[in-house]
Amino acid sequence: MAKRDRVMKKLIPQFGEARLQSRGDAFTTLARSIVGQQISVKAAQSVWDRFVAAVLAGSGGPSTHLAPTAVLALDTPTLRGAGLSARKAEYLTDLARHFDAGQVHVAQWQEMDDEAIIEELVDIRGIGRWTAEMFLIFHLMRPNVMPLDDVGLIKGISLSYFSGEPVSRAEAREVGEAWAPYRSVATWYLWRSLDPLPVDY
Structure with a gap:
């Protein structure tokens, strides 16, 4: 993913130690x-x-x-x-x-x-x-989910890929093509780029 995507190439080393962890039933x-x-x-x-x-x-x-x-x-x-x-x-x-x-x-x-x-x-x-x-x-730790209704994801794509310009769902989906089959992972890194605290659920 980092090879195909210039933004991920920069983001992943910044947050490389952190990981998603599933909790509870x-x-x-x-x-x-x-x-x-x-x-x-x-x-x-x-x-x-x-x-x-x-x-x-x-x-x-x-x-x-x-x-x-x-x-x-x-x-x-x-x-x-x-x-x-x-x-x-x-x-x-x-x-x-x-x-x-x-x-x-x-x-x-x-x-x-x-x-x-x-x-x-x-x-x-x-x-x-x-x-x-x-x-x-x-919870299920699925690696390839692209939550297009997520405000944070859309904001992260806007800031990291479109210099803060508004982004449509179609544009966001297109950016996400390069992340497959790890769209969840890329989404998480974009969340981290907006907020230094790990996302918890």
């Missing part, structure tokens, strides 16, 4: 992404901590594992009491229902292609294409 990762939508990182962490405490208290056991069945056991007032909006409470319940009913094929994901997984995930309320793509990059 699929259900927890997606639940976290729903909790964090449209609120600050600090607020999201506070709501997340209260939500986890409510789930674990409701499950009655010493487990620290966030189980879909334990989320389904909570009523809406309890979820709202953890600081969740009515809509996010609905989304988390729908997520838990999908996992509990086996409507997402977690065990098969390694064999499935990116688009098939995105299709399963966007069927869950509160998960759009962007969230599904972030999940592919950060």
Whole structure:
């Protein structure tokens, strides 16, 4: 990729030591992404901590594992009491229902292609294409995802390839052609070029 792309040739040595790392299980990762939508990182962490405490208290056991069945056991007032909006409470319940009913094929994901997984995930309320793509990059560590709806990616392409001029999705896609089959990796380096802190999900 660095051979074919002058920008990547400069960026990769700057951040060469840092790496993406997957954390937690699929259900927890997606639940976290729903909790964090449209609120600050600090607020999201506070709501997340209260939500986890409510789930674990409701499950009655010493487990620290966030189980879909334990989320389904909570009523809406309890979820709202953890600081969740009515809509996010609905989304988390729908997520838990999908996992509990086996409507997402977690065990098969390694064999499935990116688009098939995105299709399963966007069927869950509160998960759009962007969230599904972030999940592919950060949780499943898929190397060739190009999240064209990501503001940071578009901004990074604009600054690094077009001297700050506005960039269309078609232009961004074209730039990304040179990155295949490592579009996720290039996206991550562009994020780092905008913000020295590692992107975390």
